[in-house]
Amino acid sequence: MCRHLSPVGNVTYRESDTPRGRALMLDKVSQQPQLLENPDFQSAIYDAELSAACRTHCVSHFDEAGLLLAARRDIVESGKIPAVVKQVADSIKALKLALKGDAKAEVIYYVDRYTERYQPEMAAATEKILKAAGVSFQIISGADTGKALAVLGCWNEAKETAEKFAKSIRGVGKKVLITSCPASYDLLKNDFPKYGIDLANELEVLHTSEFIRRLVKAGKLSLRPSTAQSVFPLASDFLGNYNTGFTAHEELAALAGVTLQPFGFNREESYTAGEGGVVMDELNPRLVAKLVEHVLEQVDNPSQDMLLVLSPYTKYVLSKFATKKLHLTTVEELIAARIKE
Amino acid sequence: MSNNLTTIMESSRHAGRSYVDAMIRSELTDAVGADYVSSNAADQLGHSIDYYWIPEMWHDRGRDNPKAQYIVHPGSAEEVAKVLRIANNYRIPVTPWGGGSGSQGGALPMYGGIILDTKRMNKVIHIDTEALTMTVETGMNAQHMEWAVEKKGFSTMHFPASIACATIGGFLAHRGTGVLSTKYGKIEDMVMSIEVVTPEGEIINTLPVPRHASGPDLTQLYLGSEGTLGVITKVTLKIHPIPQCRKFHAFLFKDMHQAMTAGANIMRSRLRPCVIRLYDEPETARLIKRVLGIDKQGAYLVFGFDGFESVVDLEMTEAIRICMRENPEDLGEELGQAWWDNRYKFFYPPYMFHMPQAFGTLDTVATFANIEKVYWAMKNVVNQNFPEAAFIGHYSHWYEWGCMLYARFIVDQPPKDPEEATAYYNRIWDMAIRAAIANGGVINEHHGVGLKLGRLMKDLYGPAFKVLADIKKVMDPNNIMNPGKMGFRGV
Numbered sequence: 014m015c016r017h018l019s020p021v022g023n024v025t026y027r028e029s030d031t032p033r034g035r036a037l038m039l040d041k042v043s044q045q046p047q048l049l050e051n052p053d054f055q056s057a058i059y060d061a062e063l064s065a066a067c068r069t070h071c072v073s074h075f076d077e078a079g080l081l082l083a084a085r086r087d088i089v090e091s092g093k094i095p096a097v098v099k100q101v102a103d104s105i106k107a108l109k110l111a112l113k114g115d116a117k118a119e120v121i122y123y124v125d126r127y128t129e130r131y132q133p134e135m136a137a138a139t140e141k142i143l144k145a146a147g148v149s150f151q152i153i154s155g156a157d158t159g160k161a162l163a164v165l166g167c168w169n170e171a172k173e174t175a176e177k178f179a180k181s182i183r184g185v186g187k188k189v190l191i192t193s194c195p196a197s198y199d200l201l202k203n204d205f206p207k208y209g210i211d212l213a214n215e216l217e218v219l220h221t222s223e224f225i226r227r228l229v230k231a232g233k234l235s236l237r238p239s240t241a242q243s244v245f246p247l248a249s250d251f252l253g254n255y256n257t258g259f260t261a262h263e264e265l266a267a268l269a270g271v272t273l274q275p276f277g278f279n280r281e282e283s284y285t286a287g288e289g290g291v292v293m294d295e296l297n298p299r300l301v302a303k304l305v306e307h308v309l310e311q312v313d314n315p316s317q318d319m320l321l322v323l324s325p326y327t328k329y330v331l332s333k334f335a336t337k338k339l340h341l342t343t344v345e346e347l348i349a350a351r352i353k354e
Numbered sequence: 355m356s357n358n359l360t361t362i363m364e365s366s367r368h369a370g371r372s373y374v375d376a377m378i379r380s381e382l383t384d385a386v387g388a389d390y391v392s393s394n395a396a397d398q399l400g401h402s403i404d405y406y407w408i409p410e411m412w413h414d415r416g417r418d419n420p421k422a423q424y425i426v427h428p429g430s431a432e433e434v435a436k437v438l439r440i441a442n443n444y445r446i447p448v449t450p451w452g453g454g455s456g457s458q459g460g461a462l463p464m465y466g467g468i469i470l471d472t473k474r475m476n477k478v479i480h481i482d483t484e485a486l487t488m489t490v491e492t493g494m495n496a497q498h499m500e501w502a503v504e505k506k507g508f509s510t511m512h513f514p515a516s517i518a519c520a521t522i523g524g525f526l527a528h529r530g531t532g533v534l535s536t537k538y539g540k541i542e543d544m545v546m547s548i549e550v551v552t553p554e555g556e557i558i559n560t561l562p563v564p565r566h567a568s569g570p571d572l573t574q575l576y577l578g579s580e581g582t583l584g585v586i587t588k589v590t591l592k593i594h595p596i597p598q599c600r601k602f603h604a605f606l607f608k609d610m611h612q613a614m615t616a617g618a619n620i621m622r623s624r625l626r627p628c629v630i631r632l633y634d635e636p637e638t639a640r641l642i643k644r645v646l647g648i649d650k651q652g653a654y655l656v657f658g659f660d661g662f663e664s665v666v667d668l669e670m671t672e673a674i675r676i677c678m679r680e681n682p683e684d685l686g687e688e689l690g691q692a693w694w695d696n697r698y699k700f701f702y703p704p705y706m707f708h709m710p711q712a713f714g715t716l717d718t719v720a721t722f723a724n725i726e727k728v729y730w731a732m733k734n735v736v737n738q739n740f741p742e743a744a745f746i747g748h749y750s751h752w753y754e755w756g757c758m759l760y761a762r763f764i765v766d767q768p769p770k771d772p773e774e775a776t777a778y779y780n781r782i783w784d785m786a787i788r789a790a791i792a793n794g795g796v797i798n799e800h801h802g803v804g805l806k807l808g809r810l811m812k813d814l815y816g817p818a819f820k821v822l823a824d825i826k827k828v829m830d831p832n833n834i835m836n837p838g839k840m841g842f843r844g845v
Contacts, residue, residue: 015497015518015519016453016473016495016518016519017495017497017498017518017519018518023476023495025389026390026427026471026473026474026493027392027394027396027397027400027425027427028397028400028401028425028451028454028471029394029396029397029399029400031400033400033454033519034396034397034399034400037399037400037403037413038396038399038400040413041399041413044416045416051395051396053394053395053396053397054395054396056396057394057396071702072698072699072702073702073703073704278498278501278502278504278505279497279498279501280501
């Protein structure tokens with residue numbers, strides 16, 4: 014089984030952090046469920062990056078991420094949740110949703126925790142774009158959609174949180190909900206039906222890049238021509254392996270005249286530094302620092318190359334942990350900077 | 355129940371430990387760093403099973419495999435040397451581990467001790483665009499290595515089915531091969547020179563070029579030694595320009611013999627195909643049908659050429675002409691290209707065999723005069739003694755003088771008891787491999803010997819095995835390096 018696409022295995026070098034090592038471990042657990050309580054097994058299960066690269070690139074489309082998520086849920090439901098996981102889950106559960114702006118607005122903009130806390134420039138860029146295009150919007154922020162809790166294995170709490178989120182936006186008429194957070198996008202697109210939440214008739218869920226592309230194509234945004242600088246996109250786990258065929262950011266870059274160059278040499282490994290883990294920096298910051306260093310090793314010219322990051326999480330951890338200054342941008346910032354005033 | 359078992363496991367882990375273990379661990383930590391020494395249960399499990407059927411079956415039947423006490427990840431030859439000196443001092447067995455994708459049990463820690471995992475040594479050191487060589491650390495994943503060199507406009511041309519999981523060191527240790535070996539060679543043909551850490555912890559380099567008259571070839575002594583003579587830590591390999599084109603053509607022959615005649619004639623003509631692959635009738639019916647959708651009786655043969663298009667077209671024309679002498683059905687370029695596009699699928703689910711089936715690859719190599727005799731001898735011995743076993747085969751790697759047979763046996767319902775299953779499995783191997791040896795074959799062509807075939811090394815080499823055993827004794831006087839493998843002495 015493939016070892017070339019396991020970012021955690023590629024920085025820890027441990028067998029238990031490779032797809033095969035994880036498969037062996039989970040197979041052993043299926044024979045002896047009590048091993049889920051073993052701290053070594055638990056730590057390997059919670060260290061996984063959950064990039065879902067195996068789903069896309071494995072010849073047999075092995076669903077490693079799905080198995081690991083199921084194992085996390087089993088750990089939580091057995092009452093043996095590791096202390097650090099419980100601590101992170103509790104802090105997420107304590108968050109409260111807040112709505113701001115006109116309830117009659119045509120768009121709801123969900124600002125995730127990483128954007129709100131660490132990447133306000135992403136929210137500012139999005140708001141600038143919406144205003145420039147004359148789009149009315151309401152902002153919802155302050156809490157998790159349920160995705161982080163689900164990834165931690167807290168399925169029941171994730172469902173409750175998702176229901177609270179749905180309740181807060183339900184009954185306001187047909188709307189478009191946009192978010193820059195690929196994890197939340199995945200939850201709203203794919204996980205809501207699993208929780209029995211059906212918002213399909215009320216809500217069209219779009220990633221911000223999809224909505225901005227729509228605005229540009231509709232002629233609601235005029236963009237200045239791009240400078241000649243090459244931009245290297247870091248593919249998103251949730252906008253790639255979990256939602257295959259997502260190309261809005263590439264099309265948008267082309268519409269903005271931005272040339273995208275392939276990043277690194279490994280076309281199959283995730284370079285998100287743990288986006289699939291949603292809150293991986295809170296669980297194991299030391300490991301995330303290693304993942305960031307691994308990304309940094311793939312940058313040919315750190316002082317020149319512009320990296321196009323597709324998730325607030327990745328932008329945050331690259332900013333926080335990289336040992337060299339990186340030039341990071343997002344779709345929202347790239348487009349906002351090119352709006353003709 | 356669950357708490358009880360965990361407690362027992364935990365206490366047994368700790369019961370075996372003493373201040374001696376703690377002392378050794380602290381020395382290993384000093385050598386490679388705290389992050390790179392582990393006695394973690396999850397890691398021990400991961401390092402207890404490779405792709406050898408016996409440990410997989412053992413695991414599948416709920417049994418535990420032997421585990422290493424320490425797993426170390428050295429980051430350089432110097433750190434490898436430190437680990438080996440520690441192991442020598444305390445007489446601790448050391449089992450090198452690359453990608454863990456070997457099928458012969460060569461990387462299994464059958465006596466516990468230290469697993470020396472090489473994956474941290476994973477850097478490209480240099481790409482020489484004049485000589486067309488690259489120097490890399492041997493823990494590098496083979497797919498990573500290929501992509502790294504492709505980014506510079508070259509290729510290793512080494513494309514085994516295990517490319518995504520194996521390390522380059524694993525290929526060196528087992529004399530591995532790739533799908534384009536017929537033109538570009540096996541790994542031992544690709545090597546310029548190597549750096550080795552000897553069992554006693556000395557770092558040595560072999561000569562910088564592979565062709566010389568400066569004594570015996572030390573490089574070739576280490577290639578295929580499976581970690582029994584030291585740890586290969588760096589290698590300089592030949593690399594190649596990316597060819598202008600690569601084209602394929604496929605035929606369906608009436609039977610394997612006719613297809614073999616065509617394949618051998620292509621090689622005897624001294625055309626240089628990058629690949630020829632010939633499937634016997636059962637494998638054509640079983641796998642070619644499932645993977646490529648060709649539902650016909652006969653023996654499927656595909657070949658390819660690469661390089662400048664004008665040269666490729668000329669070679670292709672001549673090879674087709676040679677094949678047509680045997681009156682095959684011409685399947686054309688498309689069904690040749692389809693094979694190339696799906697070449698890895700044959701080795702992955704749902705096409706690959708899996709538990710509870712028992713299966714094994716009886717790969718061997720012989721001259722054109724002998725290779726079909728070897729095939730029939732192996733097939734007959736399996737069919738006659740194990741009628742419940744299916745026997746299929748294809749010929750993968752071709753030389754000017756002969757070719758490699760990749761024969762496989764598959765048993766859908768082997769004995770359930772793991773001890774019985776082991777004995778049954780070994781009987782098939784013993785009989786089939788001895789039949790191959792008796793007809794001019796060898797015990798293996800590119801997977802290696804490991805634990806699986808060690809007992810048959812004396813059958814193969816006869817008195818010459820003593821030379822190998824004596825070399826091992828001199829080079830590894832304390833017998834710390836991968837003991838009990840390749841037929842060498844255990845602990």
